[in-house]
Amino acid sequence: MKLWEIDIYPAPGQPDLVATAVATDASDMGLADNLAISAARGFLVQGELNEEQAERLARELFADDVVERTVVAPVGDPQLQQSPNGKSRLVHVMPKPGVMDPVADSALNAIADFGLEANTVRTLRKFWLGDLPDETLSALTSRLLANDAIEQVVIGPLPFDHLQLGSAYEFDLVRIPIRELDDDGLTKLSKEGQLYLTLVEMQTIQQHFQELGRDATDAELESVAQTWSEHCSHKTLAGRIAYRDENGEQRFENMLKETIFAATQQIRHDLGDDDWCVSVFEDNAGIVRFDDDYNVVFKVETHNHPSALEPYGGANTGIGGVIRDPLGTGMGAKPICNTDVFCFAPPDTPADELPGGVLHPRRVMKGVVAGVRDYGNRMGIPTVNGALYFDKRYLGNPLVYCGNVGLIPRDKSSKEPQAGDWIVALGGRTGRDGIHGATFSSAELTSESESLSGGAVQIGNAITEKMVLDIILEARDRGLYSAITDCGAGGFSSAVGEMGEKIGAEVWLDKAPLKYDGLSYTEIWISEAQERMVLSVPPEKWDDFESLCRNEGVEATIIGKFVPTGRLQLKYNGNEVADLSMEFLHDGRPPVVREAIYQAPAVKPLTLPAAVSIDLNQTLLKILGSLNVASKEWVIRQYDHEVQGGSVIKPLVGVKNDGPGDAAVVRPVLKSHRGLAISCGMNPHFGDFDTYHMAASAIDEAMRNCVAVGADPSRIAILDNFCWGYTDRPETLGSLVRAALACRDLAVAFDTPFISGKDSLNNEFSYEIDGQKQTISIPPSLLISAMGQVADVRRCVTMDLKEAGNALYLVGLTKNELGGSHFSLVEHLDGGNVPQVDIEVAKRTFAAIHAAIQPGCVRACHDLSEGGLAVAIAEMAFAGGMGADIALAEVPQGSEEACNVTLLFSESNSRFVCEVPWDKQPDFEHAIGGVPHAKIGRVSEADRLKIEASNGVLLIDCDLATLKEAWQSPLRW
Template sequence: MSETVTRNVPTATSADASSEAQPGDQSVWQIDLFPADGIPDRLAEDVLADAADLGLPADLKIKAARTFLVQGSISKEQAQEIANRLLVEPVVEHCVVAKAGSEVLSEIPNGFDRLINVMPLPGVTDPQAESALGAIKGLGFDASAVRTVKKYWISSLDDAHRETLTQKLLCNDSIETIVEGTLQLDRLDLGREYEFKKTLVQIAELDDDALVAISKEWQLSLSLVEMKTIQAHFVSLDRDPTDVELETVAQTWSEHCSHKTLAGRIKYQDENGTIEFDNMLKETIFAATVQIREDLGDDDWCVSVFKDNAGIVKFDDQYNVAFKVETHNRPSALEPYGGANTGIGGVIRDTLGTGMGAKPVCNTDVFCFADPDTPFEELPPGVMHPRRIMRGVVSGVRDYGNRMGIPTVNGAVYFDDRYVGNPLVFCGNVGILPKEMSFKEPQPNDLIVSIGGKTGRDGIHGATFSSAELTEESDITSGGAVQIGNAITEKMAMDVLLKCRDEGLYTAVTDCGAGGYSSAVGEMGEDIGAEVWLDKVPLKYDGLSYTEIWISEAQERMVFSVPEENWKRFEAICAAESVEATVIGRFEPTGNLKLKYKDEVVSDVSMAFLHDGRPPVIREAIYESKPATELAFDSSGRDFGADLCSILGSLNVASKHWVIRQYDHEVQGGSVIKPLVGADNDGPGDAAVVRPVLDSRRGLVIGNGMNPHFGDHDPYHMAASSIDEAIRNCVAVGADPKRIAILDNFCWGHTDRPATLGSLVRAALACRDLSVKFQTPFISGKDSLHNEFSYTGEDGDRHTISIPSTLLISAMGQVDDVATCVTMDLKSPGNLLYQIGLTKDELGGSHWSLVSETSGGNVPQVDIDGAIATYNATHAAIKSGLIRSCHDLSEGGLAAAVAEMAFAGGLGAEIDVAGIEVEAANVDLARLFSESNSRFVVEVTPENQADFESAMNNVAVVRLGKVTDGDSVTITSGDTTLISEPLSKLKSSWQKPLDLA
């Protein structure tokens, strides 16, 4: 290389500040906020609760405070006024105000040993500080900077325990730093003025090893073949690439942006022969949707699929709806709060950037964690405790959605110890847009306009990082890939976007997500060309290089294509809402992507090379089926009641109310069926129902399906069951099975291994087959590969933990009239209970087999013809008012479903399973706990019995029993009582495991 790139991280220590000229009258005031007398110290209590998980001493004491550092031409009296008027809540807090570093702040209370300050690293987004600075200026005070700090006074600990406390609980090295003792800060300003230097990367003569080294050292995540392709391209141009050109290619070719593995060439082999794919995704999932749309003909209700940031389908005569689900796994592993926070923020921007902009109406989320009770000493090195990850992820999604005023209405939480190094975070958003605004097309000579957040170093290499394996050192090497979001900034950007959309002021919009401006501008201008003026981009602080500006994934930014004659009006609307809008370039019809910094060209790459020049990824994929083994188990004398309580209390079945109740479900006023339903609003609803248009009774239904344990048996049937479950959940509340769209999210391990890729291809084949037969088109999707964690164990060997192969299927259904929808809770004593659908001997991968630690058995399969008949008949019966309540049979089978319906409604149930025909060695075991697909339990009034049974004439249905006014669930098989448990015990078993409030 002719030059090296140095990315200096600005600091804010007094030593750094002393080397520069100080503003004459600038002071830094420290405002400490403490709980008032008699008010619990919640910040300290949360740390102590987590400390117990880490095995820290039981007598540990912690005292905590929230701190604001305020810099400006401000007197002591003014600092006190700022505290009183803006920062302290006098009913529950009191404050101490003093100059930073003063003696009054340095005292350590009796019983404590030391003071630890935790503050964001310089450049990390600090939303509280940003809001406080704006408010302080709004009151007329001359403030120039604000930073937040969390202060902890701790009792005496030995060095090992203190390191555990600080590094595992108090501070996340990816985004925070620790300062012990009194803060000696006399300046908060960030950054240094950037000294421009154009950097060339001399790659023409490099050998293979050197090319691989560049890819690794620069975190480009490019293969040798890709690096050699880049090398050959620039040799053909008779020049070397600049650093930003190399980075741009890496962002565009990343797995996250181009899906190069799944959209590549794959030779797949299984017991049925060989299939050679030129583009596996296109020939499976995409092909299914193409065929469905052809089958529908003039009745095609898909609008835009696999083209835009989200898929779009028809809703009514005025509106279409968009749906997208993203993954944000690796950032959430390093910084759970920020990773999940920006995951939900990013997917909201996906729908905002779909078509000409869709208004978000609801959020979804699905999380996968290791057991939150995992002993600390059993964790691999370099991973956070699962409980800390879970708390951080949930609060990250909660805060962003609630602050933006978007209800979070549906989701799930899954647990498996194989997620210990790689938690999975799926975030989804549904938006609605006028049907005539479903497409966009940037025009030559339009201005490139950026609005929303400023650009900083946060999120650099996020797109390429998503293709990298996590290790115990990822928090050090990839900490810059973590972003921190600011929901208020995004809410303001959303408001101006929708206003500008309705005035027709732009021709195209997209979100600035993975890859930053590199992806946003590069994709929007693919068919035209673009010239970008990087020195015009608004920055959070000085010192960013042109490359950092270009690839930063700083949050809350949207990019527009604005005709020049509309710019003044566009700018005025943004200014009226205090949203920064900046022209950063123009779409030039050159076919090239040209970047300038202060009028000097730092990059000039053809769009053709960026988007079509990537060498095809060619993979070998092999799948070897596992022979089914019998469920070696004797059920005689088995306590099925204890088994049912164990299933209800298992983490994957247990109530997620601790998560759900942190979300706002009512905001926007369109929620019809919430995540929790029933007499006390604490039963597990099957799917959410929302009205996106408040003067209409037409509704959207949101559900999902996922069961990684089935994948341990056969990924084909795992994928099939996930699709069936997602559809089943929607039908259970009233959705029309002929109008359900689905999304796929594949999260897999290293697909460089033929067997791992083979399992993914097999799942994709199931997606194709089931989608076509159910006539449920895929409209969008996202994959996340290489979800593995590697570390060096105490034995000195290298160990790798791969996640279970995980496929999330999200479903969006529709209902003509939300008044016809039903919930799963039992309604009235005396009503009849029926099972719809066939039960089979399918306990392989079931929750009964997990709690009983029994292996073998048949994994559930999908009888598609039977499922279609069942769903059509059930939907017609619900729409006709023949069904009072309906619950799908999934985790835990029939016994769990009836128990959930009973305690959700506060009513008893008496059922006899002898009428359920099933061929199995352990017949009653299969009747109770089989997880066969495509089944429901429904409640029917005696008055509707004849009409209901007539409506079910062509499907498998059996009358089970009745609803009682008792307080127990009794399940018999003829004269034999299999289960008789009080509702209180069943409900307590279900609620207790994750009752973390």
């Protein structure tokens, strides 16, 4: 048995792309300038291979000899220590043992296809650096080259000569004497066991076992902790809350149920026979009607905590996880597009200002984008919509929202596991990865989280999931199973626990296929290893199911049986390791009781700088270049947004395919022209003023983005994703409840149902400075995702200006609402009124815009959001490569008269700019009807944007190239 190392370098004359990228990052992050570096990728191959065979693998499998050269030698051989660039410091970076290494797995199979014998493969990356001081080298490795959460670093020669993974596990039943513990003991058990349960919850469990007259096993405690975790049960928001604000006190038995769910119930009731919701807040994703044959499903999840520790892996498994939601909805939906929204600290944050344990935001952003890219693209699911928000409060807690839309035949939209069915694990194997993800996501991050919770961080293997997807759709259509769900947070424990809730289940943990030896029964039970689904397969269908899987090389294993006992029984090689009643597991949790207080901050007036001191051209350029507004083309192009062949409106639109579209439109059924519009809305800055108006504005924004491309406003379904700080604080929870009340009010008023949602609480980061605890809490971050329907995609419109001479209309009222605006942000101003939504006008506006788009009266339509009118017109102009002449005199205003700055930059809701051909103006005005609107200008032949005040003064006069460059340059990475 020999351990070969195969190193692959660029051939002479070929670019070293990896080294170049590292040097650029090192410079951008302030770690080292002009870094001299060479990079290689390598493979460690262990097996019965002679030199000739190792050379053959290097030549025919691992390297591309047109552009690469190899070094092949047994580990330890001096050849491997020969520097290609004369630089002496050699750094190896390898995945830690047990971390998913998909390339190594594929390589192992590929070697077998050569008829050669290898038993283990590991990938590595090699870097050759100059004679750097140890301190610089250590900063480079820890901050850029490697991530300690998943990777190991070896400086100098590799100190081993063989690879080993896992050793045999000896069964040892662990009982925990929970009955005898006092409160301190219970608290300690919860924390040290990473159960993250409250004392009251621990006491409830203690009492349960006291009544049973026995101690708990570790598997039992873990099962309860997973099921009762915030992640799985949403106990805070679905709990009892006493809420107080300026309108008095309200008591909720179940806050979510009485606000957001209740709104949907009322809408469905009001719609009666026209109800187009199919399943809401029940399954893994919400389901609504699409056409005569299909329903569509939609879910958005967050993966914040893992992404903070390992951005690539966190985002990678975030998108991988949310894809499994539609796949595990009903009898399995086909994923048809992704949406991804991220919140980061500014990427130019100085490296020396980072608290310990925090990764640089630039690295976080690059890692997150790469993680989503590599998983989404490999799955063959177009990523069509997204957004980025920047605020320094996301430094310790970046937010990663990943969403997926799926298509499902109408008759496959529900499921029912049957007693007697096999419990089948499908897809990836179980390993030690991802242990305690569900409970970990309930914990506050600290500078020590990295070392404490590394096991909760994972890398995905998209191809395993793609193979599972292919199998599921085939097996679904052949009727080979009776129910399916995803293995997400909590692993088998949650999946089997949920599926068997109404029946009972017996699980044989020793049957689960493992990645390597050494896992205890409890680790098997709670592992969150990726790419696994759990199915309920009737015994008479098993042979067909198993053979289908075998034909495509997907592993399917019977790990238990649904039995009508009402109990969850776990066995390991015949030994009982857990026996819990489903009732205690699912209904035994004591209700969480919380207080919530909302006190609106006093409205401070916003004092505008003296008119003479402000150059509005410069202000406009600054807003266009502010990170929330700036072009996201660098991100968008890295995502395949057209795979599956249904792309109608792409995320980038306009004469050069680079303008910011409002919403993406896809045709999920290629033979049909019916489409879906996907968009989102989010305004973290408004939350600093009033979370009610923040939430209302986010809903309005998501809706108007959809409506702007042609979606029917009466057929938009929305999702809520609350990411908040520490909700044990009544003020923090109060700001969330207030947002939920807005969700209820707006949904009911718009007849726009929430169909699913998710929350991620306790997004705070604490660290110490001079012994003092410092805490950064994220701003209230409510993402609203919208899925609209388009009857005929050939009627869709985009936001780029189309033809000189056409009229430009502004629809909607512009009010004194500069609070939280991007104008305030770039001018460093405080105070002002936060934008509100006039629900009645908004609803009429959406309907009017739709009525105008449908008959073809509108050539371009753009919603007004960040940066207000000036930014919207500028974007329309440079996207279309056409100028615009605008006069502010006619802009429809609210009751209070607005100044020029307000008219230009106010972020008042429910507004659109429409380009209308001259001959369509009467039709357009007829369609818009009584909704406030005015003709404010025209598309011009000149390459300039001109905006004139009512007194005739030119406030904005700028050429399109300058505007576009300001918008494109900040994130042109």
